[in-house]
Amino acid sequence: MKTPRRRAREFTVQALYQVALNSTAAPEVAKNIREHSDFAKADEELFTKLFFGANANQREYMQQIRPLLDRDENDLSPIERAVLLMACHELAAMPETPYPVIINEAIEVTKTFGGTDGHKFVNGILDKLAVQLRPNDPKRA
Numbered sequence: 001m002k003t004p005r006r007r008a009r010e011f012t013v014q015a016l017y018q019v020a021l022n023s024t025a026a027p028e029v030a031k032n033i034r035e036h037s038d039f040a041k042a043d044e045e046l047f048t049k050l051f052f053g054a055n056a057n058q059r060e061y062m063q064q065i066r067p068l069l070d071r072d073e074n075d076l077s078p079i080e081r082a083v084l085l086m087a088c089h090e091l092a093a094m095p096e097t098p099y100p101v102i103i104n105e106a107i108e109v110t111k112t113f114g115g116t117d118g119h120k121f122v123n124g125i126l127d128k129l130a131v132q133l134r135p136n137d138p139k140r141a
Contacts, residue, residue: 002041004041004042004043004046005043005046005105006105006108006109007038007039007041007042007043008042008043008044008046008047008050009046009050009086009105009106009109010042010109010112010113011033011036011039011042011047011051012047012050012051012054012082012086013079013082013083013086013109013113014033014082014113015029015030015033015047015051015055016051016054016055016081016082016085016086017078017079017082017113018032018033019055020078020081020082021078026051026052026055026056029051030047030048030051030052033047033051049093049094050086050089050090051086053089053093054085054086054088054089055085057089057092058085061084061085061088061089061092062085064088064092064129064132064133065084065085065088065125065129068125068128068129069125070121077114077115077118079110079113079114079115079118080110080114080115080118080121080122083106083109083110083113083114083122084106084122084125084126084129086106086109087102087103087105087106087122087126087129088129088133090102091126091129091130091133091134092133095134098137099130099134099137102126102130103123103126103127103130106122106123106126107119107122107123110122
């Protein structure tokens with residue numbers, strides 16, 4: 001059974017995907033996502049923080065992610081990109097969530113929406129990103 005927080009992360013990835021592929025404004029995408037029949041089961045506050053935060057800061061976040069990539073940024077699948085942006089925002093702006101939880105959730109969302117081995121790629125990038133964004137995280141021990 002999916003938790004409300006997992007559902008919020010899944011909806012966040014779907015919303016970031018829509019913004020990237022359709023060039024639709026974030027408020028319009030968020031409105032459409034909130035009208036989904038299963039959205040009532042999601043953590044709306046988390047969705048709002050993740051989606052609008054990741055979307056607003058995606059240039060900055062891609063600057064942090066880009067050096068960790070083993071391929072050109074343009075070769076990322078839209079799902080991998082959306083998951084990385086979401087997780088980067090959560091790592092950078094939401095210290096109350098332990099980084100292992102963020103990475104695990106990103107892996108699970110990638111398994112749901114991404115390609116066959118996309119979750120392995122996302123895991124590798126986020127492991128490195130967590131070291132950079134949370135160097136003093138007490139949960140790292």
